[in-house]
Every structure is written in structure tokens, then in C-alpha cells.
Amino acid sequence: MYIDEKIIEQDINSIKVELLGDSDSKILREVLYSYYFNYNYNLIKTKYYINNITNYELKNSEDLKRVFGYSIDKIKGFDLLEEKYKELFIKLFCNYLNAYGLQNRERHLASKVKIEEERQRFKIYLLDNRNYVYLQFNGYYY
Structure with a gap:
């Protein structure tokens, strides 16, 4: 499967993907978002855990x-x-x-x-x- 996309910018709030016109672009965007969301979420949870903040409060x-x-x-x-x-x-x-x-x-x-x-x-x-x-x-x- 060839995906004709490239990542332009990745920051703490979002992933922006420039679409270059491939039919698989929606799938790639969903995969990238899912990966980024889970990575970011786990990173945030780790900050609470490291600092001994229970129940994330x-x-x-x-x-x-x-x-x-x-x-x-x-x-x-x-x-x-x-x-x-x-x-x-x-x-x-x-x-x-x-x-x-x-x-x-x-x-x-x-x-x-x-x-x-x-x-x-x-x-x-x-x-x-x-x-x-x-x-x-x-x-x-x-």
C-alpha cells in the first residue's frame, strides 16, 4: 500500500497532514492521529505518576x-x-x-x-x- 502524504507539523495539540492526493490518505490520517493521541495521553499520565499525584487530581x-x-x-x-x-x-x-x-x-x-x-x-x-x-x-x- 503506497500512501502519498507527508507530515508537515507535529505539536502537542495536533497533527497536521498535507494531503497529496492518495485514496489511502484518510486511513493514514486516522492511524497517525490514533498513535499521537495515545502517545500524548500516556506522556501526560506519566507526568502525574512520576510526581506522585494520585487519581490525576x-x-x-x-x-x-x-x-x-x-x-x-x-x-x-x-x-x-x-x-x-x-x-x-x-x-x-x-x-x-x-x-x-x-x-x-x-x-x-x-x-x-x-x-x-x-x-x-x-x-x-x-x-x-x-x-x-x-x-x-x-x-x-x-
Whole structure:
């Protein structure tokens, strides 16, 4: 079976394949995606295992740093929060990330946080700088 395709780019989020016009291209794309998905998923699971994080649940800022290399105190606006709100934000943010599957958590990391005390919520801007999420003090998010 001759497959007339080449891989152009492979990164943590996707595999992009340039189709050059062969009927077997769909099969190759599915095989590549399946391989990449399983490889990536196992790599992520290994990070949790190596760092002794049971049940794949993030609990604190140290867990975030060990799994993602992500320092929560680098989030814009985090340093402006009062100490009680910093602790609450970390707890809520970890719970928010835990609600997603292992492969989707990295997409929901924050770049900026604002507190809205009168509404009892945090507004977090995601790393893509286009989307935001509200984390309510009671644990709900939307």
C-alpha cells in the first residue's frame, strides 16, 4: 500500500497532514492521529505518576508546577490578591482544571486573574487571551 502524504507539523495539540492526493490518505490520517493521541495521553499520565499525584487530581500550586511547569504566581493579577483570596483562587482553579480530561487541562491554564468581590467570583483569562471563565467563590464556574 503506497500512501502519498507527508507530515508537515507535529505539536502537542495536533497533527497536521498535507494531503497529496492518495485514496489511502484518510486511513493514514486516522492511524497517525490514533498513535499521537495515545502517545500524548500516556506522556501526560506519566507526568502525574512520576510526581506522585494520585487519581490525576491537582490539589495545589506545586502540583501545577510539577505537571505543567506552570507557576501560578506568574498569572497577571495574582500578586494583587489578598492572601485569603490567593488560597481560594488556587483551590478553585485546581478544581476547575480537574473537571477536564487530562489532555484538555493545559488548554485551560490562566494568563490573568481579576477578582470581583461584590459578585463573589474570579474572572480568569485563558492563555489564548481570547476566552475567559468565571470561578465563583462557591465552586461553580461558567
